[in-house]
Amino acid sequence: MTLSPAVDAWAEEEPGAATDRSGWPGGIPSRVVRPRAVIEVQQLLAEAYRTRTPVIPRGAGSGLAAGAVGVEGAILLDLSALDRILELDADEQLARVEPGVITADLDAAASAHGLMYAPDPGSVGISTIGGNIATNAGGLRGAKYGVTRDHVLALDVVLADGSLVRVGRDTIKGVTGYDLVSLFTGSEGTLGVVVGATVRLIPRPARTATAAAYFADIATAARAVTAITRSGVRPAVLEILDGRTLAAIDDLEGTALRERGDALVVIQTDGYGAEEELEVLTSAIAALATDVQTATDAAASDALLFARRRALPALEALGRVLIEDIAVPRKRLAEAVDGISDIAQEEGVDIFVFGHAGDGNLHPIIVTERGAADDPVPDAAASAAERIFALALELGGTITAEHGVGRLKKEWALRELGPEVHALQWRLKEAFDSRGILNPGSSL
Ligand SMILES: Cc1cc2nc3c(=O)[nH]c(=O)nc-3n(C[C@H](O)[C@H](O)[C@H](O)COP(=O)(O)OP(=O)(O)OC[C@H]3O[C@@H](n4cnc5c(N)ncnc54)[C@H](O)[C@@H]3O)c2cc1C
DSSP: OOOOHHHHHHOEEEGGGGOOTTOOTTOOOEEEEOOSSHHHHHHHHHHHHHHTOOEEEESSSOOSSSOSOOOTTOEEEEOTTOOOEEEEETTTTEEEEOTTOBHHHHHHHHHTTTEEOOOOOTTTTTOBHHHHHHHTOOOTTHHHHOOGGGGEEEEEEEOTTSOEEEEEOSSSOOOOSOOHHHHHTTSTTSSOEEEEEEEEOEEOOSOEEEEEEEESSHHHHHHHHHHHHHTSOOOSEEEEEEHHHHHHHHHHHOOOGGGGOSEEEEEEEESTTHHHHHHHHHHHHTTTOSEEEEEOSHHHHHHHHHHHHTHHHHHHTTSEEEEOOEEOOGGGHHHHHHHHHHHHHHHTOEEEEEEEGGGTEEEEEEEEOOOOTTOOOOHHHHHHHHHHHHHHHHTTOBSOSSSOOTTTSHHHHHHHHOHHHHHHHHHHHHHHOTTOOBSTTSOO
16 A cells, blocks of 8 residues: 555654564554644644545554554554643642653653652553553552553544544543543554543652562462452552562572562552551561561662562563463452463463552463564464463453553454444444544454
């Protein structure tokens, strides 16, 4: 397919924009347009609509679902240059931002006013607010503060035909009309292009307290998560790592985490009662843990969280990683980790497990030999991934908790949603994008 001369004139060839961080081998180098004003996004969409040119919105390309990848005949619409924080209102506790703002930069700007932008995906230093909204990103603080959707009040969206609409409002409450903010949030660039957002800020916690609790095995660690959920205290961070991941971190960083136990749960509480709350939580798991370290100052807390932050880099150092992203009811975490271990043995593949236990969200990471970027995924690894999705559904869970469906999990999304709901989603898609130009081939 050839691009319209108008679109082609705006675009540049950028081979690096072929794929995202999922390692999707199908991405191709595409023509990229990087607008510097909302009106340019509108002009591009209007021309794409007229010429039926597919448009793939893209933030930082840190996605793990092959949502923002190069597609034959499509334009990659890179929003990263729309990166201004337009307003930070400390009295109303909200910020108005462009989509290309890096998540950590917004949180740092809020911090200067004693505020916090709560969603903090592991990619906080590289991903954009627009990408976070499009994927409804989660993060480490999700156990207490929820996901991106819980923090978005209003959106400016360019629709498929180039028209600009504003949905939601700049008030903390408001229920007029359908909740289109929630619909666009998590729609993975298939319903409209986010060109602005009003997001909620919250008071930055005065104190934090952190614990690293080690266990004899991951099933016991999962039981500790249930004890924490029942304790009456809600931690801000509740992360779990299995022993194999700890060993990989030790190999990369020269630490000795594995000597302390075969699974780690990292807990953080925050606010004025942080220390008291942490005491309640550590008492709740004392009978299960083999070793518990605690910290109340920032540097020592960071040291305890260090292992969690290095989990993915440590596995990437071992080979090619397939990052899965299931969630199960939290009381079934132990069954999920047992099931994943069985799958690894039966398929003969290496699977490491860490995740946001407070949300029931596990990231089973299948590590295979590093080959060429476009090598197909080995059959055993692909089969293990399929069985992990099936396990998640059997346990009453979901095939993706935060990374999105993208091009990777479309078949499984259909299985999870069922034909009626899937068809309803297509009807919504057609209402917003009758010519099917917005991120075609992704999500549905
Ligand atoms: C090391 C690492 C750690 C990660 N940790 C987490 C984590 O803890 N939690 C989590 O949820 N994710 C995590 N991710 C995945 C990823 O960072 C998130 O999905 C993130 O939200 C993507 O943001 P992005 O700006 O890179 O978007 P992209 O990857 O560029 O795009 C992602 C999707 O959003 C769409 N999109 C992007 N911008 C817009 C826009 N302005 N309007 C409409 N659609 C748009 C794209 O079409 C695509 O479908 C991690 C990734 C890495 C590499």
